[in-house]
Amino acid sequence: MSIQTILNRRFVFSIALVCASHGLAQESTSTPTATPSPYSAQTLTELKQLQQAALASDYAYRQVAHLSNNIGPRLTGSAQAQKAVEYVAAELKALGLEVQLEKVTVPHWVRGEETAALVEYPGMAEKTTQKIILTALGGSVATPASGLTAEVIVVRNFDELQSLGREKVAGKIVLFDYHFDKLMAVQGHGGEAYGEAVRYRGDGPSAAGKLGAVAALIRSVGGAEYRLPHTGQTNYAKDAPRIPAAAVTAEDADLLASLVPQGPVRMRLLLTPQQLPDAVSYNVIGDLKGSEHPEEVVIVSGHLDSWDLGTGAIDDGAGVAVSMQAANLIQQLHLRPKRTLRVVAWMNEENGLAGGKAYAEDHANDVANHFAAMETDGGAGHPLGINYSTKETKGLLEPVAKILQDSGAGILNFAEFAGGADLGPMTKLGVPGFSPIQDNRTYFHYHHTAADTLDKIVPRELAENAAVVAVTAYALANLEQPLPR
Numbered sequence: 001m002s003i004q005t006i007l008n009r010r011f012v013f014s015i016a017l018v019c020a021s022h023g024l025a026q027e028s029t030s031t032p033t034a035t036p037s038p039y040s041a042q043t044l045t046e047l048k049q050l051q052q053a054a055l056a057s058d059y060a061y062r063q064v065a066h067l068s069n070n071i072g073p074r075l076t077g078s079a080q081a082q083k084a085v086e087y088v089a090a091e092l093k094a095l096g097l098e099v100q101l102e103k104v105t106v107p108h109w110v111r112g113e114e115t116a117a118l119v120e121y122p123g124m125a126e127k128t129t130q131k132i133i134l135t136a137l138g139g140s141v142a143t144p145a146s147g148l149t150a151e152v153i154v155v156r157n158f159d160e161l162q163s164l165g166r167e168k169v170a171g172k173i174v175l176f177d178y179h180f181d182k183l184m185a186v187q188g189h190g191g192e193a194y195g196e197a198v199r200y201r202g203d204g205p206s207a208a209g210k211l212g213a214v215a216a217l218i219r220s221v222g223g224a225e226y227r228l229p230h231t232g233q234t235n236y237a238k239d240a241p242r243i244p245a246a247a248v249t250a251e252d253a254d255l256l257a258s259l260v261p262q263g264p265v266r267m268r269l270l271l272t273p274q275q276l277p278d279a280v281s282y283n284v285i286g287d288l289k290g291s292e293h294p295e296e297v298v299i300v301s302g303h304l305d306s307w308d309l310g311t312g313a314i315d316d317g318a319g320v321a322v323s324m325q326a327a328n329l330i331q332q333l334h335l336r337p338k339r340t341l342r343v344v345a346w347m348n349e350e351n352g353l354a355g356g357k358a359y360a361e362d363h364a365n366d367v368a369n370h371f372a373a374m375e376t377d378g379g380a381g382h383p384l385g386i387n388y389s390t391k392e393t394k395g396l397l398e399p400v401a402k403i404l405q406d407s408g409a410g411i412l413n414f415a416e417f418a419g420g421a422d423l424g425p426m427t428k429l430g431v432p433g434f435s436p437i438q439d440n441r442t443y444f445h446y447h448h449t450a451a452d453t454l455d456k457i458v459p460r461e462l463a464e465n466a467a468v469v470a471v472t473a474y475a476l477a478n479l480e481q482p483l484p485r
């Protein structure tokens, strides 16, 4: 999940978990007999079959296990990203889907060395240094090859930086010590906590650069301890000098915030990332053709690229895996959707959104045939229900929510930007967006860190997500009427 995702979806995750165990669906099921059901009796039976099959299957888990353990980190432009494209294409073909690779031109940034140490600070023992744990932000420029050494200043937010002015900032390393709101996250509002803090990752380096800083550090955007740095893309402003940018761990941010008021603190910083020429990559598209309206498409998707520190299990191998599972289950049960089910594994969500943008451009003449689009990009935590982007859709989803309530996923939540970052360009054009509502209370502990690994996924919860995606997508593909848009 990227900055764009979060800024677009600040409220998607705002479901209070306290009301999660029993959804709203059961209260609203007494449809007057005069109103025709939006689903045929056969479709409703098939939805229940899909749900049960999803909960009993380990296919999605095997897919995310392969992506994260066998292929590994899949940063855009890397050999592993290419391998993942080939793997998913081959799997979808094996399921009997019509598979296309749609070309995407992507940025190719590679991480290099990243080390830092305090070389002067109050109380320092002679001839020692103190190690600082950090990681370069995606897109960061390098320091000089021999590193740079400068005094560190600490600000809590943009206002504090501005109040210091150029005189106190020029020549310094600026640390933005903005705290991720852990309380908000444990209350189920992790997305909003992330949205607040991630502004410093996106805009901090340019704000500091404009005032003459030589490098920018942020306090890692995430909820856990364990001294883990969290990477993620930074966005240099066109009118600002590009300065090296990294995230220090929360613990190292606390250390700096404690030492700096006591006296001068100087840091030696070495970052050697490289921005290589743009590369060619692909969105992987697999179609399961509809029986009645093959030209109309329901997308199920996740993003195939990941950050490079971990193995991209929760962000977002899980989203790709549950999307593949939707097609797998429909095939296994010998069902046939009325509209085409299109599985998409997006490329470059994390550092550019090139895949989502290219798709919207390439399919600009076909937007009207995009009936609905789903993306799963919030980890693999227990799903509570469905986010939907068009208010009038709620009534049409109620029979689906009633079925999903059996696995605790019966909540229907209106979220204007439901659907995910890759779908942003399509939902902006009016395509209704959907996503599972996911329990993200621990998601931001591991997000964009070396600890985004397979063990963070609970197989049962992944299967529950697959059930939500398969049931929702199949219901939309078989809906007896148009969706409001």
Ligand SMILES: [Zn+2]
Binding pocket: 001, 002, 303, 315, 316, 349, 377
């Ligand atoms: Zn993601």
